[in-house]
Amino acid sequence: MTGIRNIVVLTGAGISAESGIDTFRSEGGLWEQHRVEDVATPEGFARDPDLVLRFYDMRREAIQTKLPNPAHQALARLDAAWKGELLIVTQNVDDLHERAGARRVLHMHGTHLNAWCTACDTRSPWTGPMIDRPPCPSCGARALRPDVVWFGEMPYEMDRIYGAIRQADLFVSIGTSGAVYPAAGFVRDARELRVRTLELNLERSQGSHWFHESRQGPASRLVPEWVN
């Protein structure tokens, strides 16, 4: 990676697919089994909290049985070795980047492993179910929800992400369909700033044509090939 000092890596569900975690928009993916409006919007949660809490309880339990794959491990190696700036911006709510050993990770769509108390606005580490309406560890209110970003809500740490893209020499997108904004727009933001862009995805995505280079294949092969 000659001439590259600062890197922003965006990851999506495709990087965790080979760890056995369902993607959203692939055949048989989560959005074929559940209506987005029902389980991934604040309105859906207000209408039927039990449905939403069950959906997230099931996924929270499942991710804890999964393991990082060679793509997460390769990014963790890059994170440990890279002397310049590096930011791994993940849309994923699993913790497989961290469990592989990566440190410079930002969860723009939140995490399964936090509960957010809508009464006192505190986030607490959480691994168990929420369906039985447990009290908030901070204030005791029974007002917990998954700490994830639903449609219509503002993704986390956008200023930090745009700041990192402005400083970047290279933007790499891994395992994301490019269907969900604002993440889907990062490649165009990067191009406007004359940042080099690379896509690693199983197939061509909705945004492939925006990248300087797009490589197709499984993340477990493409990411180690790119990092090494």
Ligand code: BJW
């Ligand atoms: C592999 C692989 C392997 C498989 N190896 N690859 C009209 C125009 C523009 C925007 C909007 C619009 N109408 C509404 C909006 C806004 C809306 C939006 O984008 N809607 C679109 C549907 C059009 N966005 C929002 O509401 C966001 N908030 C917002 O915009 O706030 C205002 C704002 C404006 C400007 C700046 C800042 C803020 C919030 C979006 C929240 C998304 N939430 C979810 C759920 C999170 C919690 C949970 O997990 O349940 O996030 S939805 C879901 O999609 C999840 C994901 O992070 C996200 C992206 O999915 P991802 O990761 O790309 O997965 P897939 O399944 O789509 O793709 C997987 C890819 O991997 C595929 O390409 C496969 O081929 C590939 N793959 N195996 C390599 N082995």
